[in-house]
Amino acid sequence: MATVQVSEAEKVYILHGIRDDLRVDGRGCEDYRHTEIETDVVSNTDGSAKVTLGHTAVLVGIKADLGKPKPMLPKEGYLEFFVDCSANATPEFEGRGGEELGTELSNTLYKVFNNKHSVDLKSLCISPGEHCWVLYVDVLLLQCDGNLYDAISIAIKAALFSTKIPKVHISADEEGAKEIELSDDPYDCMRLNVENVPCIVTLCKVGHRHVVDATLQEKACSVASLIISVTQKGTVTCMRKVGGGSLDPESIFEMTEAGKRVGKALHAPLMDLLQQEERLGTKRQKVGFLG
Amino acid sequence: MAADMRLPVIRKPVSLIVSTDRRDLVVPGDVITSDTGFMRGHGTYVDEEKLTASVAGEVQRVDKLICVRPLKTRFNGEVGDVVVGRITEVQQKRWKVETNSRLDSVLLLSSVNLPGGELRRRSAEDELTMREYLQEGDLISAEVQSVFSDGALSLHTRSLKYGKLGQGVLVQLSPSLIKRQKSHFHNLPCGASIILGNNGFVWLYPTPGQQEEEAGGFYTSHEPVSLSDREVISRLRNCLLALAAHKVLLFDTSVLYCYESSLQHQVKDVLKPEVMEEIVMLTQQKLLEQEG
């Protein structure tokens, strides 16, 4: 993880600020930094999104491939997550440096999506037991400035929203051999329902309070944080403590409550924004990576 | 709870000075002159008797000497520069300091004021207790004492205004944005103080009272800073970032004008792109008015 050094006196300053609900950049404890979201940024993917949260930048590309369903769940497709911490984000990720963080992030993503409602996996099935769509969700960290989990989850939701899977038809010939036909029309495609895709909220315990969307400096002052993934309805699909410290049960309950509240409130503006972008149609001016 | 989500828009740089065609900007490989009467300075090389640029930047001419000053660079210190830096390592008789320059700078034990008077001898005990004065991660303000042959800087804190920094906020900017001035320490009238380090590190801190100038500057107070001071510091921090985002030179007046222009917005809103544009425009207007 990209780390910053913070002196004792700076820590005291940050700590007291959070106690007074005024953080170093003027935010309150539950405020997010300025967020920009754009979908459809990479043309070779079936769905993609770029999210910048403060100085954290994340790019998610989704590719749909044909695969074989898992033997335990023959009627469902599945998702594969991979997080790449490129050395572009920080020199510390160079070589195998980012591997540990990458595995941690992707394992958490598997847990976040390990339930029946996040993505309708049945709709990804083409023919039970034989063919299904496998969605490869590849996350690329472009810049690290704290709060990776939240940025990644927002980017994944946006990318899933923009994913267009081509429609396929199965035809069987006389001998019963099945053949898959891909629709020629590029507009004949299937969209995913992202209503229940959760967003992750990371709550950093700093002093006696917790903050959302912590910067690297704030993270350096905290010993433990709690990540909670919350759906639109407010159900929690994954919760986990990260960091080297321990937490009081009471503060865990408080943080869960705050996480649920904040996470629930994230969905409405995100969906509004995605629909607004959709309405602009294909003619909209794309900003891409130069914004 | 507030989350400000939006679509990105392409932003044009705001600047009142319209500069479309700048002849003095070069990229590596550009021939600056084929006149052999000039001397070759930093950022240039001679190829087939033509003076050619080796970095992207601005051409500067002093008499017969031609240099190219890179626009984006690490800090090249000169003697007398005020710097803000962070201790990275405690070694025997010296500290290593990160000052945004190419190599880590050095602060010798003999170039700091130790508690107990300026003329005290440095004893062996002092060497052992170096970490008690300054440890890894601590921030200091210092002055460049000399430059080693390899370009590393040697710092000193032998003045009461330099030394360990206490509570406050560090903003890391590009060194080329800091305007060289007589003084880099300012007590701004808005209620906070600022050290504009030549190396691009800017330190914002509550204006100190009169009493804390004993102990050679190694004592830092952990008393909470009042909420109003905090707000001023946070606003100044965001203003600095806004000015830096639009490449406005930083000195006490520009920072102060920006602070004044931002007052109609909430502190956390200052960093929104459109607010940044607005206040930087206002600042530039004010600066122009003041000039002429």
Next chain:
Amino acid sequence: MPTDTKRVRGPEVSQSPLLFVSKPATALPSHGPRTDGRPRDQVDVRPVFVRCGLVSQAKGSAYIEAGNTKLMSCVYGPRETERKDETDMKCGRLTTDMRFAPFSCPERGSWIQGSQDKDLSLMLHESLQPAVCLHKYPRSQIEVNVMVLENSGSVLAHAVTCASLALADAGIEMYDLVLGCAVRQDGSSYVVDPTYKEENSCSSASSENQGGLTVAFLPSLNQISGLQSDGEMTEETLTAGVRTCIEGCYKIYPVIQQALAKAVRRAAPPPSES
């Protein structure tokens, strides 16, 4: 996918015959007593058997058995850090490694550490670190290894307990023991310390409120050092689940204390006569 060339490998893809059993695995009943006779909705952990010091060459070791879940843990160190670049002058380093034996689960696993093992190692690390006084071991590292011999549910929870026991057995300074407990929520009812079947059953009755929760707890400091959940649960269920887990931890606390006291008694030299 890296492969280990030194071992004779089986066919590229193979599946357990159990998958081809014509009768699909019956969904476990979502009410009534559990298959092993424990009641639902009650903090009833499986009786645990713990023993310290079974690997004589390790600095400390422990074995735990709960139902059919069997794990062993060894602690080596503290010794000088291997990775010199990460030597911390003020603080020791704790490394954890958790592995499943290939035969520990119904499906055969691979010898190579998969991403699940890595994830569990990380969880184990985060759960143990707050309890170990690492600042007492500057520049050194402490290694904790956990091997799952048989997986019959709640592996992580028992691994945490087992590893903390091994750390204590190794004489590493700790603020407190770390105990683990898991809960499986199934609709409106919950089961404590679920078995492998209960963990993986997806009762078709209600798809809301399905999920698992594992908590690592420091009993005398009353602090939660590890927490992880998956599935889908409401906030209220989660909160209740955390409380249940804490209660479960307190249930096994005396057993662990006793086992440790026994190990200490065995190791102690007889009191001198004078």
